[in-house]
Amino acid sequence: MNLTIGRLAKACQLNVETIRYYQRIGLMRIPESTQSYRYYHQQDIETLNFIQKAKDAGLQLNEIKELLTLNLGDRVEVRHVIEQRLNKIDERIKELQGLKQRLSTWLDECKTTENECCPILLELKKSI
Template sequence: MDLTIGKLAKACDINVETIRYYQRIGLMRVPETKQSYRYYHQQDLETLSFIQKAKDAGLQLNEIKELLTLNLDDRIQVRQVIEQRLSKIDERIQELQGLKQRLATWLDDCKSTENDCCPILIELKQQA
């Protein structure tokens, strides 16, 4: 199966520029040119599918690149990549919970104050 970049993009429901970007950063191979066209194969379709599934699972492109280099029996390395991602997700969740608490507090202050001035804007305009 030989596909042009446009047909490959359509088959995977992504933009041609996304494929080119993946090639620039080394996630995908750049096929040889034949008759002024670059033709992609089943392997390229599978690589794009892998990338999309990994992105949908929350993995970053650098992590996906690392996973693409591993073999099916490289379980320890795969686990390390996933454990690191989980750790980063936990850190982000804590950050977001802190932001949520700050905004909720501001909202409560805004609802409960009888002052004409907005306590949120007062807080934001205060100099550090």
């Protein structure tokens, strides 16, 4: 199967610029030109499907790039990448919970304070 980049993009429901970006950052190979066209193969479709599934699972492009270099038997390395991602997700969840608590507190203050001034805006305008 020989596909031009346009047909590859259509087959994978991506745009051409996304594929070119993946090539620039080293996620995908850049095929050699043949008769002034670059032809893609089934392996390229599989690579794009891998990238999309990994993105859907919350992995970052640098993590996906690392996973693409591993073999099916590299379980320890794969676990390491996934464990690092989970740790980053846990950190982000804690950060978001803190933000939620802060905003909830502000909202409660806004609902219960009898002042004419909005306590949220007062808090945001305070000098550091």
